[in-house]
Amino acid sequence: MSYISISPLCAGFFISGNLMFNNDYFTGLELACQCCGKYHFEDETLRRLIRVRERLGKPMIISSGYRCPAHNKRINATMTHATGQAVDVSVAASGAHKLMKIALEEGFTGIGVKQKGPIKRRFIHLDDLDSIPGERARPTVWSY
Numbered sequence: 029m030s031y032i033s034i035s036p037l038c039a040g041f042f043i044s045g046n047l048m049f050n051n052d053y054f055t056g057l058e059l060a061c062q063c064c065g066k067y068h069f070e071d072e073t074l075r076r077l078i079r080v081r082e083r084l085g086k087p088m089i090i091s092s093g094y095r096c097p098a099h100n101k102r103i104n105a106t107m108t109h110a111t112g113q114a115v116d117v118s119v120a121a122s123g124a125h126k127l128m129k130i131a132l133e134e135g136f137t138g139i140g141v142k143q144k145g146p147i148k149r150r151f152i153h154l155d156d157l158d159s160i161p162g163e164r165a166r167p168t169v170w171s172y
């Protein structure tokens with residue numbers, strides 16, 4: 029299945045990816061690749077994210093969701109976001125603590141902690157990957 033998305037960075041239409049199921053919390057654009065608008069986020073990961081959001085009880089600002097392989101390569105990142113099973117959530121201090129606690133309880137297996145520097149650039153990475161070649165074995169926690 030495919031759907032039409034509008035890239036936030038390009039004035040064009042793109043038809044690609046899988047269809048996001050309707051939910052009250054996240055939009056396709058929030059989780060789509062920021063360079064091309066492709067949506068390839070995994071349903072199972074989205075369900076997990078929604079459970080976290082419901083327990084958190086307030087909005088989660090997604091700073092990065094799915095990244096197409098080209099985008100991922102350009103920023104020299106590991107492959108986690110290209111699997112469609114990872115997000116970065118803009119959050120700091122007690123909000124970050126609460127998010128991590130709930131995310132662990134809901135089964136996220138990769139937790140990346142960026143809590144240094146300006147508040148607005150702090151985030152928590154969440155993914156529910158299994159151990160895959162070239163990546164840290166899960167479950168794991170790391171810092172940036």
Ligand SMILES: [Zn+2]
Nearest residue numbers: 061063064096
């Ligand atoms: Zn892209």
